[in-house]
Amino acid sequence: GQQLNQSPQSMFIQEGEDVSMNCTSSSIFNTWLWYKQEPGEGPVLLIALYKAGELTSNGRLTAQFGITRKDSFLNISASIPSDVGIYFCAGPGGNSGGSNYKLTFGKGTLLTVNP
Amino acid sequence: DTGVSQDPRHKITKRGQNVTFRCDPISEHNRLYWYRQTLGQGPEFLTYFQNEAQLEKSRLLSDRFSAERPKGSFSTLEIQRTEQGDSAMYLCASSSRGANTEAFFGQGTRLTVV
Numbered sequence: 273g274q275q276l277n278q279s280p281q282s283m284f285i286q287e288g289e290d291v292s293m294n295c296t297s298s299s300i301f302n303t304w305l306w307y308k309q310e311p312g313e314g315p316v317l318l319i320a321l322y323k324a325g326e327l328t329s330n331g332r333l334t335a336q337f338g339i340t341r342k343d344s345f346l347n348i349s350a351s352i353p354s355d356v357g358i359y360f361c362a363g364p365g366g367n368s369g370g371s372n373y374k375l376t377f378g379k380g381t382l383l384t385v386n387p
Numbered sequence: 388d389t390g391v392s393q394d395p396r397h398k399i400t401k402r403g404q405n406v407t408f409r410c411d412p413i414s415e416h417n418r419l420y421w422y423r424q425t426l427g428q429g430p431e432f433l434t435y436f437q438n439e440a441q442l443e444k445s446r447l448l449s450d451r452f453s454a455e456r457p458k459g460s461f462s463t464l465e466i467q468r469t470e471q472g473d474s475a476m477y478l479c480a481s482s483s484r485g486a487n488t489e490a491f492f493g494q495g496t497r498l499t500v501v
Binding site: 276303305307312313314315316317320360362364372373374375376377378379380 | 391393418420422427428429430431432435443445478480482488489490491492493494495497
């Protein structure tokens with residue numbers, strides 16, 4: 273089946289630094305979703321991307337839908353302690369078949385911010 | 388209605404017992420999903436409803452698992468004869484009509500089988 277590979281697996285940064293993480297796939301995706309999950313909670317949707325090349329911002333977060341449709345990037349500017357959590361990329365369906373509504377998730381990038 | 392609601396938040400059960408979890412989706416959403424998440428992994432798809440119809444089930448969903456959405460509103464996920472390997476976070480999500488694939492998740496039910 274299709275897999276999403278996220279890198280890095282973890283990041284430890286100082287407050288105020290910018291962060292960049294990415295997600296790649298061997299399959300083409302028509303949508304990229306970025307979620308954040310905090311301990312003991314469900315994932316929270318941060319940004320949704322629907323067009324190749326699209327760049328979308330949500331506050332200090334910016335995500336891009338790669339032109340090849342096989343990758344996406346998430347950037348966080350001026351990180352703060354509450355940015356701590358696991359960031360997941362996800363995509364529905366894909367050209368390997370299956371429902372267009374079920375999501376495939378990466379394994380996540382664990383972000384730790386040192387105050 | 389502010390989001391997807393799941394109950395209970397935590398469940399500890401002895402191996403071999405049956406457990407049932409409930410999910411109340413966002414009220415105007417007609418699609419409802421169940422996912423399972425284990426430590427260090429992203430959520431994995433289990434099953435999906437459109438209104439009351441269960442349209443897709445993952446191979447992860449063994450015969451001991453059953454999900455229902457009888458009136459197209461809330462859903463239940465039952466696990467019979469629980470095993471230690473069933474210990475995980477069970478997440479429910481919902482999404483709206485149309486081509487929109489944005490899914491909104493509940494807080495999850497953490498199951499521990501002892």
